[in-house]
Amino acid sequence: MPTTPATTPFAGLSQRLPELMARDERRLRRRLEGARKLRDPTRQQQAATQLTSEIDKAEARVARRRAAVPKLVYPDALPVSQRRDEIAAAIRDHQVVIVAGETGSGKTTQLPKICLELGRGIRGTIGHTQPRRIAARTVAERVAEELGTTMGATVGYKVRFTDQVGEDSLVKLMTDGILLAEIGSDRMLRQYDTLIIDEAHERSLNVDFILGYLKQLLPRRPDLKVIITSATIDPERFSRHFNDAPIVEVSGRTYPVEVRYRPVVDPDDPDPDEDRDQLQAISDAVAELSAEGPGDILVFLSGEREIRDAADYLNRLSLRNTEVLPLYARLSAAEQHRVFHRHTGRRIVLATNVAETSLTVPGIKYVIDPGQARISRYSTRLKVQRLPIERVSQASANQRKGRCGRTSDGICIRLYTEDDFDSRPEFTDPEILRTNLASVILQMTALDLGDIAAFGFLDPPDKRNIAAGVQLLEELGALDGSGLTQVGRKLSQLPVDPRLGRMILEADKNGCVREVTIIVSALSIQDPRERPIDKQEAATEKHRRFAEPHSDFLAYLNLWAYLTEQQKELSGNQFRKLCRTDFLNYLRVREWQDLYGQLRQISRGVGISPNVANADPDKVHISLLSGLLSQIGLKDPEKNDYARPA
Ligand code: ADP
Ligand code: MG
Numbered sequence: 001m002p003t004t005p006a007t008t009p010f011a012g013l014s015q016r017l018p019e020l021m022a023r024d025e026r027r028l029r030r031r032l033e034g035a036r037k038l039r040d041p042t043r044q045q046q047a048a049t050q051l052t053s054e055i056d057k058a059e060a061r062v063a064r065r066r067a068a069v070p071k072l073v074y075p076d077a078l079p080v081s082q083r084r085d086e087i088a089a090a091i092r093d094h095q096v097v098i099v100a101g102e103t104g105s106g107k108t109t110q111l112p113k114i115c116l117e118l119g120r121g122i123r124g125t126i127g128h129t130q131p132r133r134i135a136a137r138t139v140a141e142r143v144a145e146e147l148g149t150t151m152g153a154t155v156g157y158k159v160r161f162t163d164q165v166g167e168d169s170l171v172k173l174m175t176d177g178i179l180l181a182e183i184g185s186d187r188m189l190r191q192y193d194t195l196i197i198d199e200a201h202e203r204s205l206n207v208d209f210i211l212g213y214l215k216q217l218l219p220r221r222p223d224l225k226v227i228i229t230s231a232t233i234d235p236e237r238f239s240r241h242f243n244d245a246p247i248v249e250v251s252g253r254t255y256p257v258e259v260r261y262r263p264v265v266d267p268d269d270p271d272p273d274e275d276r277d278q279l280q281a282i283s284d285a286v287a288e289l290s291a292e293g294p295g296d297i298l299v300f301l302s303g304e305r306e307i308r309d310a311a312d313y314l315n316r317l318s319l320r321n322t323e324v325l326p327l328y329a330r331l332s333a334a335e336q337h338r339v340f341h342r343h344t345g346r347r348i349v350l351a352t353n354v355a356e357t358s359l360t361v362p363g364i365k366y367v368i369d370p371g372q373a374r375i376s377r378y379s380t381r382l383k384v385q386r387l388p389i390e391r392v393s394q395a396s397a398n399q400r401k402g403r404c405g406r407t408s409d410g411i412c413i414r415l416y417t418e419d420d421f422d423s424r425p426e427f428t429d430p431e432i433l434r435t436n437l438a439s440v441i442l443q444m445t446a447l448d449l450g451d452i453a454a455f456g457f458l459d460p461p462d463k464r465n466i467a468a469g470v471q472l473l474e475e476l477g478a479l480d481g482s483g484l485t486q487v488g489r490k491l492s493q494l495p496v497d498p499r500l501g502r503m504i505l506e507a508d509k510n511g512c513v514r515e516v517t518i519i520v521s522a523l524s525i526q527d528p529r530e531r532p533i534d535k536q537e538a539a540t541e542k543h544r545r546f547a548e549p550h551s552d553f554l555a556y557l558n559l560w561a562y563l564t565e566q567q568k569e570l571s572g573n574q575f576r577k578l579c580r581t582d583f584l585n586y587l588r589v590r591e592w593q594d595l596y597g598q599l600r601q602i603s604r605g606v607g608i609s610p611n612v613a614n615a616d617p618d619k620v621h622i623s624l625l626s627g628l629l630s631q632i633g634l635k636d637p638e639k640n641d642y643a644r645p646a
Contacts, residue, residue, distance in 0.1 A: 009048035010036060016055050021065075022124050022190050022223070024058040064168060065122045068154050070147045072113050078106030079252035080114075087248050088114050095218055096226045096242040100235035101250035103399065104360040104406050107229045108198055112143050112155075112171045115194050120225060121170035124193030129176040129210070131199050133159040134329040135358040138336060140164070140173035176206035183213060184448055194225045199358055200238060201230040203430035205440065208458055211241060213449060215456035218242075231357045233395055233427065241458050257367075257405040262288070263417045264370075275580065278370055278415065278587070279313045285368045285413040286314065286348060290322075292411060295365025296347040298355060300400050302374045302389045304328045305590045307350045312572065314348060327351040327361070356399050360406070367404040367412040369397060371420070374591075389526075389591060393428040397421060430459055437461055437469035438476075438498050445484050446492035475629050476502045490606050496524050496599065499627035504599070506626035508608045512615030515557055516623050517603065521595040522556045528588040529559070539583040553624060554617055563589060 013032060017025045028051065035047035074081035079101060090097045091114065099107050108130075115126050130136040140157035147154055156165030157173040165172050176197070183189065195214070200207050214226055228238050232251060239245050264281040265272050282299060289297055301307045307326045314324045325347055327339055339349055339361050349361050353373050373392045392400075397414065404410025414421065432440060440461070444452055452466055473479040476498055478488030487505060494501035500520040507516035522528070531539040546562065548554040563584075567575050579586040600610060 009041075009045050010051070013048070013051060013055060016059065020055070020058040020062060020123070022193065024061070025123075026190065028055060028058065061168075062122060065170060068168060068170060069116050069121070070149060070154065072117050073146075074110055074113065075106070075146075078110060079250045080106030080110040083248065083250050084110065084114050084117075087111075087250075088118055090246050090248055091115065091120075091225055091227060092118060094246055095222070095224070096228065096245035098235050098238045098242075098245055098247040099227060099229045099250060100232055100247055101229075102252060102254060103231060103357045103402065105250050105252045107250065108139055108358075109142055109146060111196055111227060111229065113146070115196070115225075115227070116170060120194040122193070123223075125165075125169060125191055126171045126194040126196065127179060127189075127192040128171060128173050128196040129179050129198055130173060130358065131176060131202050131204055131207070132329060132354050132358060133175055134327075134331075134336060134354055135199075136173045136175050137162075137333060138340075138359060140171075141333070141337070142340075143171060143173070176204065176210055180206055180209055180213075180447055188221060189217065189224070190221075193223060194227070196227045196229065198229045199231075200228045201233040201235075201357070203428075203432075203458075205431045205435060205443070208430060208432050209444070209447070209449060211238070211458060212456045215241065231399060237458065241456075254402065255405040255407070255409045257401050257410040257412050259401060260288075260411065260413045261418045261421070262413050262415055263420070264415055267417065277576070277580075279310060281415045282310060282368055282370070283314060283317060285415065286319070289366040289368070289411060289413065290319070290346070292366070294346060295410075296349065296361075296363045297366040297368060298349045298351060298361055298364045298403055299368040300355065300370065300373075301350055301352060302370075302372050302587075303352060303591070303594065304330060305594050306587065307352065309572070309590070310350050314350075319346075319348075321345040323347050325349045327355065327359075329354070355403065356396060361403070364404045364406070365408065365410055367400055367410065368415065369400045369412060370415045371397060389587065391416075391420070391424055393425050394421065395427045397424070432457065432459055432461065436497055437465050438472040441466070441469045442473060442478060442484075442488060442492050442498055445479065446489065473498065476627065478502070490608075493606050494599070494602060496520060500524060502627040503624050504603060504608065507620070507623040508603075510615070510619040510623050511611045512619045512623055513603065513608055514610040514612075515615050515620045517596055517599050517610065518560050519553050519556050519620070519624065521592055521599060522560075524595055525591050526585075526588055528585050528592055530583045530585050532583070535583070542582050551617065551621065553620065557620075559584075560592075563593075 010032060014029070017029055020028065032051060035044065035051060038044045038047060074084060080087065087097070087099060099111065101107055112126055112128055115121060120126055128139070130139060136157050136159050140155055141151060144151050144153070144155040149155060151157075152164045152166045152169070154169060155171045155173070156169040158165050158178050159175050160177070189195070197207065197210060200211065211228075218224065218226065226242075230238060235247050239247050262281065262285060264278055265274060265276055286297060299310065301310060307328050311324050311326050323343065323345060325338055327336060327349055328351070347363075349355070349364070351361065355361050371391055372389050373396065374389050401412040404412055441452055444450075444455070449455065452461070453463065470479065473488065476487070476491070478485060478491050478498060484492070487502070490505055491498050491501045494504060500523060503516050503520055504513060507513045529539070529543050546555045546558040548558065566578055570578060576586050579589055603610075
């Protein structure tokens with residue numbers, strides 16, 4: 001750039017700043033203001049030289065970023081490609097745009113490119129959030145591939161434990177949890193010039209926190225653009241939240257899907273096979289669909305355990321010309337990627353909910369839907385947060401069904417009855433309405449998001465409930481007058497209800513972490529012990545073996561020991577049978593073990609280590625009490641009932 005004759009050593013510098021990356025602009029503007037105040041002309045001259053060189057560098061950086069924008073090509077067939085001019089115009093003319101459309105229409109993979117084409121991603125990064133780690137990574141890989149660059153160059157991703165974002169990355173995929181955590185150190189989110197909040201219809205707590213935070217941030221960041229994507233589930237809600245932001249609908253063509261109801265145990269069958277379980281139902285459905293002709297099958301399962309069990313089961317059947325392919329978060333990138341590779345023969349993909357709207361598994365002709373998912377929920381009766389496996393909503397079931405109607409007609413087999421479907425709620429409640437507010441407040445405080453009562457939530461919680469939540473946190477010693485305590489900080493990292501988390505922290509002091517974690521895990525899920533109405537006595541009889549005269553809690557430990565023992569002795573199949581004859585729900589038993597493993601791992605991360613020797617039962621009870629202070633009752637021996645202590 002030619003320099004004009006200078007009247008002061010700083011002439012012309014401030015005009016160059018607005019072209020720099022926003023963070024550089026801010027930093028250098030402050031420096032320039034400081035330098036202007038210098039009295040000594042020599043020092044002024046020195047500062048000007050220094051600043052000029054830094055501005056040159058920052059300009060070179062912007063030029064490098066502009067040059068890094070590759071030629072943008074859009075796959076013709078995708079609905080988003082066809083509507084890209086309209087989407088681009090909406091983004092250009094508005095600060096917030098909602099893009100709604102069927103899964104697979106190209107929102108996730110094409111929106112970052114439309115943003116690049118508009119010149120976004122230069123003065124700040126295009127931040128693009130996903131609800132799950134597995135999606136953040138595969139989407140980043142896909143966008144990088146479509147742009148013809150290697151991962152970590154123009155496109156990078158950041159998830160817990162992995163940061164693959166380069167100095168000059170223009171697009172950054174991440175989990176919504178990462179973006180939230182970044183607010184702590186970058187209050188104005190200045191590193192971004194554009195944010196794509198993907199899969200907002202899931203209404204996870206993280207998404208609600210982000211949308212609430214953005215609402216108050218946007219007026220102070222007029223240069224920041226926000227694009228919110230949603231499956232076709234009530235996009236108007238987001239529009240209203242952001243002052244009637246425009247909605248662009250991009251649903252592509254879909255094909256009819258035939259639904260068949262094949263319940264695991266048919267209630268109308270006069271002679272039902274009570275022993276039939278979900279795995280058998282899945283393999284029967286696979287056989288039924290295989291007879292229909294070629295085409296890949298997608299099965300929805302609620303977690304890694306269930307997926308591995310189903311994979312073992314199906315692999316043992318040695319189906320002809322068929323490949324079984326698991327898809328869950330903990331697989332390696334290469335293993336996850338296999339679902340996108342071409343193949344011959346039939347493929348059965350066993351996936352978690354990630355395949356419902358986040359990842360489009362190509363080539364699916366058939367869907368098998370057992371109708372469940374792990375849904376975090378607050379139990380008002382037990383006053384704790386749990387992660388039970390629950391029936392999914394009608395909206396979710398229909399999303400799952402839609403996965404096989406993308407490129408041709410499909411068939412969806414639901415492993416439950418039509419009456420069951422009709423009786424389900426239409427939508428899944430947003431997580432904030434299912435979650436203990438104490439836990440929401442705890443997380444908001446840990447993230448430093450400000451006053452919950454003043455926060456711009458899509459669904460603001462009730463004032464009285466907020467007060468109760470704060471009171472509980474004070475009772476647990478997580479909050480005091482000055483904010484989060486040591487205990488609170490640790491609690492916010494444990495993915496269980498604060499009451500239950502508190503028990504684990506106390507157990508650490510009392511040397512009984514192992515026992516308490518087993519009990520806490522059991523309390524976080526639905527009771528694995530079953531008592532079918534017509535066989536209550538037989539079930540009670542079986543369960544009596546685990547009872548402890550003075551403590552229902554200790555019964556869980558006995559049951560745990562029994563299960564661990566049996567599992568060592570028996571084959572997987574035998575163990576499943578044993579669970580059935582003992583009136584134990586096999587899936588919940590697995591879930592219990594799963595959660596225990598997770599909690600143990602996360603506790604270690606917070607510096608809590610399990611005891612090796614068996615703990616004294618009194619210590620266990622004392623630790624449990626720390627989470628239940630307001631629920632202690634006085635036993636009235638005459639009435640054999642409990643009263644609140646005065
Ligand atoms: P949406 O976000 O609207 O659900 P996507 O942008 O995720 O849609 O997907 C658009 C298309 O790109 C789909 O047909 C999908 O199968 C395909 N696709 C996405 N990721 C990959 C990948 N890693 N490899 C191959 N195809 C992919
Ligand atoms: Mg998507």
